[in-house]
Amino acid sequence: MAEVKLMKGNEVIAETAIRCGCDGYFGYPITPQSEVMETLMLRKPWEETGMVVVQAESEVAAINMVYGGASCGKKVMTSSSSPGISLKQEGITYLAGAELPCLVVDVMRGGPGLGTIQPSQSDYFQATKGGGHGDYHLIVLAPASVQEMSDFVALGFELAFKYRNPAMVLADGVIGQMMEKVVLPDYTPRWTEEEIEKISGSWALTGKKKNREHHVITSLELEAHRQEVFNEKLQRKYREIEANEVRYEAINCEDADYIFVAYGSCARICQKSIQLARQEGIKVGLLRPITLYPFPTQPISDLCSKVKGFMSVEMSAGQMVEDVRLAVNGRVKVDFYGRMGGVVPTPEEIVDALKNKFSI
Amino acid sequence: MSRMELTDIIKEENLVLKKSALLTDNVMHYCPGCTHGVVHKLIAEVIEELGIQEQTIGISPVGCSVFAYNYIDIDWAEAAHGRAPALATAIRRLHPEKYVFTYQGDGDLASIGCAEIMHACNRGENIVVIFINNAIYGMTGGQMAPTTLLGQVTATTPYGRDAKLNGFPMKITELLAQLDGTCYVTRQTADTPAAVRKTKNAIKKAFQNTRLDKGVSFVEVVGTCNSGWKMTPVDANKWMHEHMFEKYPLGDIKDI
Ligand SMILES: Cc1ncc(C[n+]2csc(CCOP(=O)(O)OP(=O)(O)O)c2C)c(N)n1
Numbered sequence: 001m002a003e004v005k006l007m008k009g010n011e012v013i014a015e016t017a018i019r020c021g022c023d024g025y026f027g028y029p030i031t032p033q034s035e036v037m038e039t040l041m042l043r044k045p046w047e048e049t050g051m052v053v054v055q056a057e058s059e060v061a062a063i064n065m066v067y068g069g070a071s072c073g074k075k076v077m078t079s080s081s082s083p084g085i086s087l088k089q090e091g092i093t094y095l096a097g098a099e100l101p102c103l104v105v106d107v108m109r110g111g112p113g114l115g116t117i118q119p120s121q122s123d124y125f126q127a128t129k130g131g132g133h134g135d136y137h138l139i140v141l142a143p144a145s146v147q148e149m150s151d152f153v154a155l156g157f158e159l160a161f162k163y164r165n166p167a168m169v170l171a172d173g174v175i176g177q178m179m180e181k182v183v184l185p186d187y188t189p190r191w192t193e194e195e196i197e198k199i200s201g202s203w204a205l206t207g208k209k210k211n212r213e214h215h216v217i218t219s220l221e222l223e224a225h226r227q228e229v230f231n232e233k234l235q236r237k238y239r240e241i242e243a244n245e246v247r248y249e250a251i252n253c254e255d256a257d258y259i260f261v262a263y264g265s266c267a268r269i270c271q272k273s274i275q276l277a278r279q280e281g282i283k284v285g286l287l288r289p290i291t292l293y294p295f296p297t298q299p300i301s302d303l304c305s306k307v308k309g310f311m312s313v314e315m316s317a318g319q320m321v322e323d324v325r326l327a328v329n330g331r332v333k334v335d336f337y338g339r340m341g342g343v344v345p346t347p348e349e350i351v352d353a354l355k356n357k358f359s360i
Numbered sequence: 361m362s363r364m365e366l367t368d369i370i371k372e373e374n375l376v377l378k379k380s381a382l383l384t385d386n387v388m389h390y391c392p393g394c395t396h397g398v399v400h401k402l403i404a405e406v407i408e409e410l411g412i413q414e415q416t417i418g419i420s421p422v423g424c425s426v427f428a429y430n431y432i433d434i435d436w437a438e439a440a441h442g443r444a445p446a447l448a449t450a451i452r453r454l455h456p457e458k459y460v461f462t463y464q465g466d467g468d469l470a471s472i473g474c475a476e477i478m479h480a481c482n483r484g485e486n487i488v489v490i491f492i493n494n495a496i497y498g499m500t501g502g503q504m505a506p507t508t509l510l511g512q513v514t515a516t517t518p519y520g521r522d523a524k525l526n527g528f529p530m531k532i533t534e535l536l537a538q539l540d541g542t543c544y545v546t547r548q549t550a551d552t553p554a555a556v557r558k559t560k561n562a563i564k565k566a567f568q569n570t571r572l573d574k575g576v577s578f579v580e581v582v583g584t585c586n587s588g589w590k591m592t593p594v595d596a597n598k599w600m601h602e603h604m605f606e607k608y609p610l611g612d613i614k615d616i
């Protein structure tokens with residue numbers, strides 16, 4: 001039964017994972033997302049749904065446990081924050097290369113290096129452009145509320161299995177740590193072996209049966225031409241994802257002269273900035289990418305004929321702004337405002353930045 | 361008595377050795393004399409004899425045996441370098457009814473994957489680990505492994521392994537035996553028919569152990585990499601006898 005609760009973003013990840021029939025969680029503690037595993041260990045889902053929870057010895061091990069579980073067609077996930085996600089990159093590219101569905105949650109903190117435990121969005125490049133080696137993409141969902149932390153666990157698994165591709169929920173420390181009202185989903189039972197056979201029976205490791213060839217999960221193909229053919233197949237999949245899975249929210253864009261492009265907690269702050277700007281007669285709207293990959297290129301492009309400019313607002317030195325520039329392709333001015341190192345921008349400074357950069 | 365023909369010999373009742381039905385017909389890529397092929401054969405035989413083909417999942421490593429999945433007809437996952445025990449952990453926990461094993465070289469297991477094997481053993485995962493110690497990185501052209509002997513010449517120890525420069529040969533198997541999560545730890549070899557039979561028995565016991573939920577069963581096989589060692593297969597076996605067994609003595613280290 002759907003339940004309304006006041007919960008932290010990170011706790012909601014754990015709670016929803018149990019409710020949506022996740023088979024296994026594998027993690028390693030790191031601030032600001034440790035509550036995910038803590039909540040799971042407290043909830044003991046293995047007694048309730050049979051979900052496996054393992055505290056791994058490292059993020060490297062955790063993502064490779066995910067690789068193992070995903071190889072069996074199971075719904076498996078991990079979560080971490082920036083330094084841990086860096087360690088997971090090897091496993092993530094192997095998952096992409098072996099076309100395995102899984103969910104990776106990244107609750108970003110400031111970097112580089114050990115950086116800070118304060119919130120940040122400086123891992124946009126890492127999440128959307130690869131991070132690991134090779135030509136691959138993750139499906140990247142960016143929640144802007146605790147509710148979306150819940151919604152995107154189920155959505156992430158759905159898309160991951162639809163495309164046999166790892167999905168990532170890219171949250172920032174604010175969304176992970178803040179408490180909000182959330183409507184939790186109903187319980188969906190874990191897939192039975194018969195259901196796994198139906199959904200992933202053509203490739204998953206379920207034990208070699210007499211009536212089928214053995215299954216091998218691998219990302220290895222030494223012969224260059226066959227490896228190229230495989231890469232072309234991957235690229236076709238990414239084009240399909242780009243065509244079908246773009247998600248975004250447009251707020252106050254109809255009459256806007258200027259558009260903020262922002263995701264996650266910055267999108268929340270920008271909504272306040274829009275109110276402040278409109279009180280001063282500056283018509284601003286917000287385009288909030290929900291999928292960072294695939295990026296809402298077309299919706300941004302479509303706005304170019306109606307607006308004077310875009311300002312990307314990020315807790316980074318300017319990463320997503322590059323994708324905004326590519327979408328706009330020189331037709332109107334694109335600028336950027338950001339804070340770094342774990343500093344969260346205020347609504348007022350965003351409005352000031354808009355006025356400054358666009359000489360309003 | 362008339363002369364014996366070949367057809368008089370090739371008869372069901374004279375059969376002493378048969379290719380396991382689980383060994384595929386793919387031509388093995390291993391160098392002649394390599395230990396990997398022998399151990400593959402033993403694993404296939406054990407799985408066949410236990411009748412567990414449908415319940416077994418193997419994890420192949422990065423190393424010369426990366427393509428193990430081409431030779432044994434079971435479901436396989438191919439892991440990143442050193443990470444096989446992490447995959448095996450999840451697979452066995454999600455499938456407690458299955459037989460899950462990793463197959464790893466000494467570079468894979470004792471160097472880059474040291475943390476993964478230590479912790480899988482420490483958690484007492486109910487898996488089998490087959491560890492091929494050939495004291496070298498075969499696949500990448502014969503560089504030093506953690507198990508390389510002092511004085512042993514490799515591509516990265518061209519003047520012989522020097523403890524000052526490279527540290528000491530690592531007895532990872534003895535280390536793992538110290539952990540409470542391992543139940544059966546043994547070191548075998550595969551150079552004579554008798555040794556092969558012993559190794560097969562050890563592998564069989566290891567697979568059977570996983571039903572008892574006692575923890576990791578770990579079978580090290582000291583082997584040769586004649587290509588990496590730059591020796592003929594015969595010389596490699598001789599060298600193994602003369603040098604390897606002193607550092608890596610054969611026999612059971614732990615059996616509880
Ligand atoms: C992350 C990573 N680092 C390095 C390599 C290169 N590499 C492939 S196999 C190997 C060593 C394998 O040696 P071992 O595990 O002893 O196996 P063997 O070939 O001797 O059986 C190395 C270093 C790799 N594939 N991945």
Ligand code: SF4
Nearest residue numbers: 390391394424498585
């Ligand atoms: S290089 Fe060594 S380990 Fe690799 S196949 Fe040849 S003999 Fe075997």
Ligand SMILES: [Mg+2]
Nearest residue numbers: 465466496498
């Ligand atoms: Mg080796």
